[in-house]
Amino acid sequence: MSSLNKFLYKSTLPSSLQRVILEIMRASKYTAHAITTEETGKSGETNVQGEEQLALDMRCDEIFCNILSESELIASFASEEQENEVEINGENGKYSVAFDPLDGSSLLDVNGCVGSIFGIWEGNGFIGKKGKDLVASGYIQYGPRTTAMISFDGKTHEFTLCEVGEYQLTKQNISIDSIAKIFAIGNLRALPERPEYKKVLDYFLENKNTLRYAGGMVPDINTILCKENGIFTYPSHSEYPNGKLRLLYECAPMAQIMMNAGGNATDEEGENIEDIEIVQLHQRTSIILGSSSSVDDVVDILQKK
Ligand code: AHG
Ligand code: MN
Ligand code: MN
Numbered sequence: 001m002s003s004l005n006k007f008l009y010k011s012t013l014p015s016s017l018q019r020v021i022l023e024i025m026r027a028s029k030y031t032a033h034a035i036t037t038e039e040t041g042k043s044g045e046t047n048v049q050g051e052e053q054l055a056l057d058m059r060c061d062e063i064f065c066n067i068l069s070e071s072e073l074i075a076s077f078a079s080e081e082q083e084n085e086v087e088i089n090g091e092n093g094k095y096s097v098a099f100d101p102l103d104g105s106s107l108l109d110v111n112g113c114v115g116s117i118f119g120i121w122e123g124n125g126f127i128g129k130k131g132k133d134l135v136a137s138g139y140i141q142y143g144p145r146t147t148a149m150i151s152f153d154g155k156t157h158e159f160t161l162c163e164v165g166e167y168q169l170t171k172q173n174i175s176i177d178s179i180a181k182i183f184a185i186g187n188l189r190a191l192p193e194r195p196e197y198k199k200v201l202d203y204f205l206e207n208k209n210t211l212r213y214a215g216g217m218v219p220d221i222n223t224i225l226c227k228e229n230g231i232f233t234y235p236s237h238s239e240y241p242n243g244k245l246r247l248l249y250e251c252a253p254m255a256q257i258m259m260n261a262g263g264n265a266t267d268e269e270g271e272n273i274e275d276i277e278i279v280q281l282h283q284r285t286s287i288i289l290g291s292s293s294s295v296d297d298v299v300d301i302l303q304k305k
Pocket of ligand 2: 100102103104217250
């Protein structure tokens, strides 16, 4: 079995990009430790999104910020937990990294699976770029095992953190079925005001699909990638008129990971997530992601076609 290091060395990625990926994965090891040993309580602070920050949201953010700040390769980074872009080496850096240091933090107090999500772009900064410009993306899931999906060069692969702290390749070239049998239907709060979303639920039920919903973007999408089948939906509604999930450090990386596994990822109007321009660090979008023909069906239902 290949280690992540060896898998990267054998890839066509520039060694500088390999090193950035390995730095991010180094941060994930500290994050995995913090999650299992530190308090899951509230920090008393709120982030730029007005969301209550847990102590671990801030701790995991600090881990990623510190490790990325050490690298001469980083031009700048952006975090869910930081209001503004943080410039490290600016134009002298090679890559900019956007990350959600702790995704699904509302699951910490119930000991649910949580994760970190990252996207890597070339150059300095994010505004004006798109998900299609990502040169690598990935997430880490902190569960009974620590696993990661890392995507580059048009493919998506799974790695597992083994006992000596090494990430080992555990699944190469993930490939998603085109028709979903598993569904992760998010934001059911939208049902009362969006009867067309009720039709989406009926569509899944009529197809006798299996519900797998954790309430965390990383565990919900990880189920789809590990089973190589499924669909994740998180549409907009009055509370989140543009959707809840953030384009830069949640939806754009997840879209690349899924598309490089042969799936699809659009917003509820059917626009490819990878084509949406980043105009604001914390901009939100609706997202329908997973088995490609099921994504098309859900968008058609939502668009009342
Ligand atoms: P985060 O913990 O980084 O703020 O992300 C939470 C997101 C995402 O993980 C999940 O899909 C979604 O919030 C669920 O939101 P609701 O529980 O409000 O539906
Ligand atoms: Mn998140
Ligand atoms: Mn988060």
